[in-house]
Amino acid sequence: MNLSPNLKSFLNEAGDIARFTGRFFSQTIRPRFEWNEFIRQCFVIGYLSLPLVGLTAFIMGLVLTMQLRPSMVDYGVESQLPAIVGIAIVREIGPVITALIFAGKIGSSIGAELGSMKVTEQIDAMEVSGTNPFKYLVVTRVLAATFMLPVLVLLGDSISLYGSYLGVNVKGSTSFYLFWMQVFDNLSFSDVLPAFVKSFFFGFAVGIVGCYKGYNSMKGTEGVGRSANSAVVLSSILIFIIDLLAVQITDALGIN
Amino acid sequence: MLMQTEETEIQTTANDQPGNVVLRIHHLYKSFGSNKVLVDFHLDVIRGESLVVLGKSGSGKSVLIKCIIGLLEPDEGDIEIFGESISAMTAEALDKIRARVGFLFQSNALYDSMTVRENLEFPLRRHWIQVSQQEINDMILQALDDVGLAHTIDMMPAELSGGMRKRIALARTLILKPEIILYDEPTTGLDPITSREIIQLMMDIQDKYNTTSVIISHDMNCVRTASDRVVVLVDGRCYALGTFEELSRSQDEKVKQFFA
Numbered sequence: 084m085n086l087s088p089n090l091k092s093f094l095n096e097a098g099d100i101a102r103f104t105g106r107f108f109s110q111t112i113r114p115r116f117e118w119n120e121f122i123r124q125c126f127v128i129g130y131l132s133l134p135l136v137g138l139t140a141f142i143m144g145l146v147l148t149m150q151l152r153p154s155m156v157d158y159g160v161e162s163q164l165p166a167i168v169g170i171a172i173v174r175e176i177g178p179v180i181t182a183l184i185f186a187g188k189i190g191s192s193i194g195a196e197l198g199s200m201k202v203t204e205q206i207d208a209m210e211v212s213g214t215n216p217f218k219y220l221v222v223t224r225v226l227a228a229t230f231m232l233p234v235l236v237l238l239g240d241s242i243s244l245y246g247s248y249l250g251v252n253v254k255g256s257t258s259f260y261l262f263w264m265q266v267f268d269n270l271s272f273s274d275v276l277p278a279f280v281k282s283f284f285f286g287f288a289v290g291i292v293g294c295y296k297g298y299n300s301m302k303g304t305e306g307v308g309r310s311a312n313s314a315v316v317l318s319s320i321l322i323f324i325i326d327l328l329a330v331q332i333t334d335a336l337g338i339n
Numbered sequence: 340m341l342m343q344t345e346e347t348e349i350q351t352t353a354n355d356q357p358g359n360v361v362l363r364i365h366h367l368y369k370s371f372g373s374n375k376v377l378v379d380f381h382l383d384v385i386r387g388e389s390l391v392v393l394g395k396s397g398s399g400k401s402v403l404i405k406c407i408i409g410l411l412e413p414d415e416g417d418i419e420i421f422g423e424s425i426s427a428m429t430a431e432a433l434d435k436i437r438a439r440v441g442f443l444f445q446s447n448a449l450y451d452s453m454t455v456r457e458n459l460e461f462p463l464r465r466h467w468i469q470v471s472q473q474e475i476n477d478m479i480l481q482a483l484d485d486v487g488l489a490h491t492i493d494m495m496p497a498e499l500s501g502g503m504r505k506r507i508a509l510a511r512t513l514i515l516k517p518e519i520i521l522y523d524e525p526t527t528g529l530d531p532i533t534s535r536e537i538i539q540l541m542m543d544i545q546d547k548y549n550t551t552s553v554i555i556s557h558d559m560n561c562v563r564t565a566s567d568r569v570v571v572l573v574d575g576r577c578y579a580l581g582t583f584e585e586l587s588r589s590q591d592e593k594v595k596q597f598f599a
Contacts, residue, residue, distance in 0.1 A: 204445070208450070212437075
């Protein structure tokens with residue numbers, strides 16, 4: 084069968100990423116575990132991303148509220164503004180925007196760091212120093228990205244809702260207590276759980292793609308730049324694909 | 340001097356000194372796609388000697404050294420280090436062998452995110468060497484003293500010059516007191532003065548610790564100064580073997596091109 088070169092290259096890369104992911108799982112379950120490096124990566128990937136995630140979440144909540152207000156006023160449901168914004172942020176906008184910011188910051192940083200280590204033989208140096216570089220570099224980063232993104236999403240949602248509270252009060256007056264009561268009265272378990280679960284998959288996608296691109300980086304410094312760039316592009320696309328699948332699954336399971 | 344021609348096969352084994360052979364390469368083949376890089380390469384390295392593998396860029400020198408340390412898997416053939424075949428080894432056994440074989444990378448391969456101290460500490464920690472923190476500190480200072488850079492202990496690799504980075508990489512290689520050190524083009528990218536300093540340092544280390552050195556190079560100054568024996572790698576084969584003086588008198592065209 085004659086396949087176009089682009090399709091062939093796409094299928095080859097998809098196969099390589101699948102093999103890389105399989106290797107990740109097989110290496111993750113085997114001792115020894117790199118706990119120290121995992122904790123360090125949680126700090127770098129999670130804690131150090133908090134200022135950026137927090138800032139973007141705050142602005143997002145504020146702007147979303149201010150832009151929704153005129154339409155809500157037109158329909159005479161201004162009092163429902165906290166509930167609508169709360170559901171939008173918790174169910175969709177919070178996880179997706181946080182994941183995209185995360186992909187931009189962490190996906191590119193992992194891609195560039197591992198790519199640079201690859202082309203300067205640092206990964207080989209680790210191997211001859213009695214270290215399994217895949218476990219030390221890839222497993223720790225992917226796990227840290229997988230577990231830190233949901234935490235960032237929860238924190239980002241809270242900061243975003245606080246931004247929304249300030250947005251509500253720009254042209255109106257709502258007490259802090261009333262705002263939160265309205266948000267939480269209209270949120271249910273089925274709003275929070277699917278959003279929380281899908282953020283694990285978003286984090287995994289960012290981690291595995293960043294590591295794959297960096298670990299297989301070639302052609303010197305040009306390749307490092309390309310790895311960082313393609314890590315962001317591919318992980319962003321995967322975030323939307325996972326989001327699409329998640330909504331289909333929650334629909335099918337009746338979690339709405 | 341021993342030469343390989345179309346009809347003859349070079350004698351590269353050291354049958355008279357079997358106990359002293361620390362590294363034995365048997366009929367090694369390595370290809371990348373259709374590109375045959377190593378073809379029936381065989382060689383013995385004797386304990387305490389300094390052997391230089393000389394060849395053109397892209398002739399497979401780095402591939403050879405990476406096969407020796409197990410970073411690349413040969414297509415065929417076998418490599419024995421201290422009498423043990425590395426192809427049959429488990430990952431744990433290979434790690435133990437690697438603790439006895441140092442590798443100086445062409446690009447130094449210092450970890451950018453770690454200080455000089457952490458770079459030197461890394462192999463000690465990862466090879467699970469049972470030593471106290473005080474002993475680790477002493478070993479780091481000793482290795483840095485050996486390369487004359489004790490004052491850089493808390494610096495980052497990015498703050499060091501090219502020559503200093505090479506010395507720190509050598510210190511990291513030395514920290515486990517390896518019996519064999521593999522040098523991958525140790526003077527590439529250095530100015531002539533720094534190159535001479537690095538070569539002198541390599542020779543001092545060999546004298547001090549009685550290590551065996553396998554040096555990959557195309558720097559003739561390095562070959563002249565640091566070699567006890569020289570292997571000329573041509574078309575993936577061990578084409579000629581001898582001392583620098585023997586090979587420099589060779590009338591063979593392929594050998595002469597290096598020594599002209």
